[in-house]
Amino acid sequence: MIRVGIIGATGYAGGELVRILLNHKDAKIVWYGSRSYIDKKYYQVYQNMFQLVEDICKDDNLEELAKQVDVIFTATPQGFLAGLLTEEILSQVKIVDLSADYRIKDVATYEKWYGIEHKSPQFIEEAVYGLCEINRDKITEKTRLVANPGCYTTCSILTAYPMVKEGMIDVNTLIVDAKSGTSGAGRGAKVPNLFCEVNENMKAYGVASHRHTPEIEEQLGYAGNCQVTINFTPHLVPMNRGILATEYATLKRKPDGTLPTYEEVKAVYDKYYANEKFVRVLDKGSCPETKWVEGSNYVDINFVIDERTGRIIMMGALDNLVKGAAGQAVQNMNLLFGLPESEGLELVPCFP
Ligand SMILES: NC(=O)C1=CN([C@@H]2O[C@H](COP(=O)(O)OP(=O)(O)OC[C@H]3O[C@@H](n4cnc5c(N)ncnc54)[C@H](OP(=O)(O)O)[C@@H]3O)[C@@H](O)[C@H]2O)C=CC1
Numbered sequence: 001m002i003r004v005g006i007i008g009a010t011g012y013a014g015g016e017l018v019r020i021l022l023n024h025k026d027a028k029i030v031w032y033g034s035r036s037y038i039d040k041k042y043y044q045v046y047q048n049m050f051q052l053v054e055d056i057c058k059d060d061n062l063e064e065l066a067k068q069v070d071v072i073f074t075a076t077p078q079g080f081l082a083g084l085l086t087e088e089i090l091s092q093v094k095i096v097d098l099s100a101d102y103r104i105k106d107v108a109t110y111e112k113w114y115g116i117e118h119k120s121p122q123f124i125e126e127a128v129y130g131l132c133e134i135n136r137d138k139i140t141e142k143t144r145l146v147a148n149p150g151c152y153t154t155c156s157i158l159t160a161y162p163m164v165k166e167g168m169i170d171v172n173t174l175i176v177d178a179k180s181g182t183s184g185a186g187r188g189a190k191v192p193n194l195f196c197e198v199n200e201n202m203k204a205y206g207v208a209s210h211r212h213t214p215e216i217e218e219q220l221g222y223a224g225n226c227q228v229t230i231n232f233t234p235h236l237v238p239m240n241r242g243i244l245a246t247e248y249a250t251l252k253r254k255p256d257g258t259l260p261t262y263e264e265v266k267a268v269y270d271k272y273y274a275n276e277k278f279v280r281v282l283d284k285g286s287c288p289e290t291k292w293v294e295g296s297n298y299v300d301i302n303f304v305i306d307e308r309t310g311r312i313i314m315m316g317a318l319d320n321l322v323k324g325a326a327g328q329a330v331q332n333m334n335l336l337f338g339l340p341e342s343e344g345l346e347l348v349p350c351f352p
């Protein structure tokens with residue numbers, strides 16, 4: 001049995017980790033870490049856990065926790081793990097970090113976009129970017145530190161990846177227009193996320209400055225083996241969960257000047273995703289919707305070729321708390337311990 005500790009178990013992403021791991025047959029949560037609810041019963045924070053979890057919340061002492069468990073999930077704010085991680089801790093335990101601390105390889109880029117100093121850049125090189133469908137081979141029983149990708153980034157990257165990897169689009173024309181439910185902003189009280197601010201409203205934010213931009217650019221850059229510069233515009237929508245990314249790019253024409261056909265593009269998507277359990281490329285004409293992936297680890301993807309403009313419109317939908325956070329983190333844990341990748345993640349989307 002894998003002994004699991006969660007730091008930030010009382011946040012939205014941490015709460016989703018608890019929900020998923022309670023049904024994982026090879027894992028047991030032994031540490032529900034919190035900062036604000038120490039010594040409270042976990043179910044008193046999240047009453048959906050009444051009679052399911054009797055444990056009390058413990059502190060966020062990473063050093064102590066490392067001695068007691070096999071894997072730690074850090075579902076904590078940016079900078080938390082980077083400020084505490086040491087070689088001693090990493091020599092004792094595997095860590096899956098849900099924050100962005102080790103996602104971006106260039107420290108200066110991280111510090112510029114996040115506006116904080118990175119306190120342990122010595123571990124960045126070692127960290128594996130845990131986008132399982134793309135980096136599966138690098139996430140092994142020898143891996144000590146996984147940087148779990150962001151919610152917008154998982155959706156944005158997987159949606160465009162086959163086209164970038166196969167050089168089918170002009171990457172520098174790529175525009176990612178994404179919408180997120182408010183759970184993406186976490187449980188902490190913030191005025192822009194109050195009911196009256198969010199309900200019956202939609203707004204763009206972080207325009208031309210959102211911190212997920214360099215993460216998407218870096219990963220698509222690896223895929224295309226080129227420098228990628230994109231426009232990424234996130235929007236907040238009045239839903240609890242879900243991310244929808246609509247992505248636009250100019251298709252490269254074939255030598256005879258014509259655009260690739262639907263069948264040719266579909267073959268490219270199938271090449272990468274036909275055998276991926278958690279990526280569903282939909283039938284022709286069907287557009288991904290957040291409601292069809294809610295509560296599950298799926299990302300639904302599809303595309304339309306616009307003959308008139310010469311652009312492809314790619315669409316992806318996922319649940320920000322599952323494939324965009326906790327589900328993907330458990331997928332990574334499964335790889336780290338040599339378990340079937342889908343263990344604990346056979347979550348059927350809920351509806352309505
Ligand atoms: N929400 C989402 O959809 C996604 C979130 N993420 C990432 O996951 C991480 C957690 O996000 P989310 O769950 O939304 O955030 P929440 O605000 O909901 O939860 C944050 C958690 O971290 C704890 N915490 C807060 N401040 C500190 C601190 N200074 N030191 C230690 N622990 C602290 C909180 O403890 P307490 O409750 O006791 O105060 C809480 O358990 C972030 O890095 C986020 O970027 C990644 C992908 C998607």
Ligand SMILES: CC(=O)N[C@@H](CCC(=O)OP(=O)(O)O)C(=O)O
Pocket residue numbers: 098099100149150151152153180181182183184185186212234236
């Ligand atoms: C709706 C909302 O506010 N979403 C968050 C992103 C989600 C998140 O938690 O960020 P990471 O994926 O990088 O960990 C934001 O825009 O900052």
